[in-house]
Amino acid sequence: MPMKPNDSSVDAWVCLVRTEQRLLARVEEDMKRAGFPPLEWYDVLVELDREPTGMLPQAVVQSRVLLAQYNLCRLCDRLQREGLVLRQPSPDDGRSNLLVITENGRKLRREMWPSYAAAIETHLGSHLQPAEAAELARLLGKLVGGTG
Amino acid sequence: MPMKPNDSSVDAWVCLVRTEQRLLARVEEDMKRAGFPPLEWYDVLVELDREPTGMLPQAVVQSRVLLAQYNLCRLCDRLQREGLVLRQPSPDDGRSNLLVITENGRKLRREMWPSYAAAIETHLGSHLQPAEAAELARLLGKLVGGTG
DNA sequence: CCGAGATGCATGCAATTGCAAGGATAAGGT
DNA sequence: ACCTTATCCTTGCAATTGCATGCATCTCGG
Numbered sequence: 629m630p631m632k633p634n635d636s637s638v639d640a641w642v643c644l645v646r647t648e649q650r651l652l653a654r655v656e657e658d659m660k661r662a663g664f665p666p667l668e669w670y671d672v673l674v675e676l677d678r679e680p681t682g683m684l685p686q687a688v689v690q691s692r693v694l695l696a697q698y699n700l701c702r703l704c705d706r707l708q709r710e711g712l713v714l715r716q717p718s719p720d721d722g723r724s725n726l727l728v729i730t731e732n733g734r735k736l737r738r739e740m741w742p743s744y745a746a747a748i749e750t751h752l753g754s755h756l757q758p759a760e761a762a763e764l765a766r767l768l769g770k771l772v773g774g775t776g
Numbered sequence: 777m778p779m780k781p782n783d784s785s786v787d788a789w790v791c792l793v794r795t796e797q798r799l800l801a802r803v804e805e806d807m808k809r810a811g812f813p814p815l816e817w818y819d820v821l822v823e824l825d826r827e828p829t830g831m832l833p834q835a836v837v838q839s840r841v842l843l844a845q846y847n848l849c850r851l852c853d854r855l856q857r858e859g860l861v862l863r864q865p866s867p868d869d870g871r872s873n874l875l876v877i878t879e880n881g882r883k884l885r886r887e888m889w890p891s892y893a894a895a896i897e898t899h900l901g902s903h904l905q906p907a908e909a910a911e912l913a914r915l916l917g918k919l920v921g922g923t924g
Numbered sequence: 925c926c927g928a929g930a931t932g933c934a935t936g937c938a939a940t941t942g943c944a945a946g947g948a949t950a951a952g953g954t
Numbered sequence: 955a956c957c958t959t960a961t962c963c964t965t966g967c968a969a970t971t972g973c974a975t976g977c978a979t980c981t982c983g984g
Contacts, residue, residue, distance in 0.1 A: 636906045636913065637896055637909050638896055639909070639910070639913045640909040640916075641799075643912070643913040643917060644796055644900070644916060647792075647916040647919050648793060649796075653842075685932085687931085690932095694794065697933075697934095698933085698934075698935080698972075701935090702970080718932095721979080722932095722978075722980075723933065723978065723980070724979090725933070745783075745786065748785055751919070752785055752788060752919060753783070755918050756915065756918060756919070760918070761785050762787070762788070763911070763915065764915045764916070765784065765791040767908055767911065767912045769791060771795050771900060771904070772795055772798055772799075835963085844943095845962075846941085847941065849962095849965090851940095853964095870949050872949090
């Protein structure tokens, strides 16, 4: 291999990708078996539900859930079709949509959480001491700076 | 089952998923800018290239790269179409395909690695001390046991 | 005010993925 | 041998994603 980055970096990279994908698949599978929609739905709903007003511009949600713009757009189509969110023209900016969570949306998010939390506990929490989980979060946090 | 909102497990979970997705997107983007195909291609090619014989049953590759069976099947279709692998009927098992890497496949893998290694270093290695990367890998390794 | 460029959103089309089903072979019990 | 069940691979169809583009609006310099 021509280049020689720290072996430990490559090892960490492989572990990171593989572990995340495995765990995410397991958690998603648990959620699906419980009859719930994909976790992306939860991600969007929880962002809106947290807001005191229950609404956010689509672009803000997009930046928080790490989805491509066209992808969030179509995800919102689906959420809207299911009556979980509404789209309102923004009074501040004629280009922007406000995404508004509906009562059904809040209800679904609330119902998903116990299963989600249980799956996280099963697939992650039960394998780590709290201090280890905190250390993991700290190390992961060091990786997300700027564009680097 | 109700859950404490600030549980360190949940925090670690969110960091894990978000960080992996961010970093993977950045690395894939670098690779694409360098004119290379998706990383899955690399994953399959490297498994075969590592084998002394340059071949493995499709099912073995599948279990290593964490893809659904129908997904790996179609990925192999693409690799075969590009002349990077061949499919041979297995002499041991009439149901099984042997995936064989071609000279072009080995060449592509070899050419991808420097860019891949550089991207890993940029997006992960440069943010962590070697000891931190090792610790990260260790913690992640604790998460993948059995079915739990 | 005007125009150039940026931003926020939507959509047509092609590629990829998920799902369900099916065909062929293998393994194990009777 | 026969039947049942499991494994390995493939494929049709629907849903989702990626990409390029288009449209309306906003921002900013003149």
